[in-house]
Amino acid sequence: MIHVADTNNLSQLAIHKVGNAGQEEPLILSPSNLNLDDETVANLLLNYFIQPFVKNAEYFHFTHDADIELNEIYKYCSLIFDDKDQFHEQSIHIAKHLYKSSTHPKIKGGELYIVYFDNCQVDGEEMEAVGIFKSETKDTYLKVFLQQDNYGVNYDDGININKLDKGCLVFNTKRDEGYKVSIVDSISKQNEAIYWKDAFLQVQRLEDSYHQTETAVTMCKEFIQNHLPNQYEMNKADQIDLLNKSAAYFKENEQFEMDEFAQNVFGHEDAVASFRSYKEQFQKDFRLDVPDEFDISAPAVKRNQKDFKSVLKLDKNFHVYIHGDRDKIERGYDELTNMQYYKLYFESES
Structure with missing residues (x-):
């Protein structure tokens, strides 16, 4: 069971725009972290990030054919766990690595959220975690509003907070074994989605019970x-x-x-x-x-x-x-x- 009860534990958040490198779409990097002053927005984001992982009991760990230190995401997360002040710099490296991994013609561009959780509960244990989440699918929403004495209707595109496209939680435990990692991939059955687990994260399932x-x-x-x-x-x-x-x-x-x-x-x-x-x-x-x-x-x-x-x-x-x-x-x-x-x-x- 994975649980984050308080938005105060969501201490840092960076958002970058990662396009499809193979289609020459841009990589847009934010210059600083996002300030979460609005408690409602913070709660919505926390639910969007964590809810898909709550009942996930399957875990992975980072791997590399030569040396685990050469696994990019393992290295960037380790630097964050060692020094929280490096969070934003390492979030940029994570975004660049995802951009290099996004070359399949069917991969959709989207927003990449890098999050640092001060306290994440995993199977009864409390620990720090780094979250990496990507939104690719946009939904259309109707807006109904009162205009003078009558109602008007408009629409806008946005993110469905009940459906996370791709996500990864890296827990600060079992570092020597490649960390304990939980993954969400809503389109994992499609060939182009292999890039998330294999090319970008380079993880294998833990040989656990x-x-x-x-x-x-x-x-x-x-x-x-x-x-x-x-x-x-x-x-x-x-x-x-x-x-x-x-x-x-x-x-x-x-x-x-x-x-x-x-x-x-x-x-x-x-x-x-x-x-x-x-x-x-x-x-x-x-x-x-x-x-x-x-x-x-x-x-x-x-x-x-x-x-x-x-x-x-x-x-x-x-x-x-x-x-x-x-x-x-x-x-x-x-x-x-x-x-x-x-x-x-x-x-x-x-």
């Missing part, structure tokens, strides 16, 4: 849905039963233990051995590390619960939601109609 849980959930889903059916005769109801057992394990346990999970979910020794073998191949194929034991992250389980789908789709006529007892559903074939069927057993309906 969140990442380990998320990776394990993906691995288990892939094994049940794609690998097991190639080895054993399984129908969709059997797969859903295994997905339900997997979901229950992640929800009910605080720690993942590979052997315990495999025995609880798959039971049969051949399937357990197949899962162990698949885990090794999964790690090699995706260059990921899935420890045999790790703490289960509840936020990661909640975010990825959609992976454990319990819906059995039958043609275009029926969706059957299977939440438990696999023994109460039977599959068969009817020779008269030349169709397959499921038989459901229940005590009451509602």
Whole structure:
């Protein structure tokens, strides 16, 4: 959980205009910090910057192939943490670095906000943070106003304070490991958005319990849905039963233990051995590390619960939601109609 409760903790703010360098759009640098004298504006900005991060439990860290000190954003943030008087100078360097990274033809120009937070609460700990935020999308707003004895309507373009396009919070902790970093990118699925995380920030996900849980959930889903059916005769109801057992394990346990999970979910020794073998191949194929034991992250389980789908789709006529007892559903074939069927057993309906 990330939280900044007081606008007094938003101690410094610089705004620069960063265009698309590839399109020869300008880079406009402000000569000084912005004075936040209006408390209403300060509160609106604080909500705009922080709200998208509140429920973000996924963290990254700065990286570099040769030396972490050569990562530009890591270096500029370190100089700010060492000396707050360098804030504005380093905010200019950050803006210039973003400008050099903005060469893809679809990257939109926009305002870049660099913020220094005196006190930011992260997962129960209080620390300093540097925020880097970019607004790219402009919305059109109607203005209704009273003009003499009648109303008039006009419009203007502005920033939607409920939608942050891109953001990054760098927390002053784990400096030797590349800091603890949280990221927001509202258009991250588009190719041109890769520049924010990879070219500009150069970050990788932290190998923490969140990442380990998320990776394990993906691995288990892939094994049940794609690998097991190639080895054993399984129908969709059997797969859903295994997905339900997997979901229950992640929800009910605080720690993942590979052997315990495999025995609880798959039971049969051949399937357990197949899962162990698949885990090794999964790690090699995706260059990921899935420890045999790790703490289960509840936020990661909640975010990825959609992976454990319990819906059995039958043609275009029926969706059957299977939440438990696999023994109460039977599959068969009817020779008269030349169709397959499921038989459901229940005590009451509602």
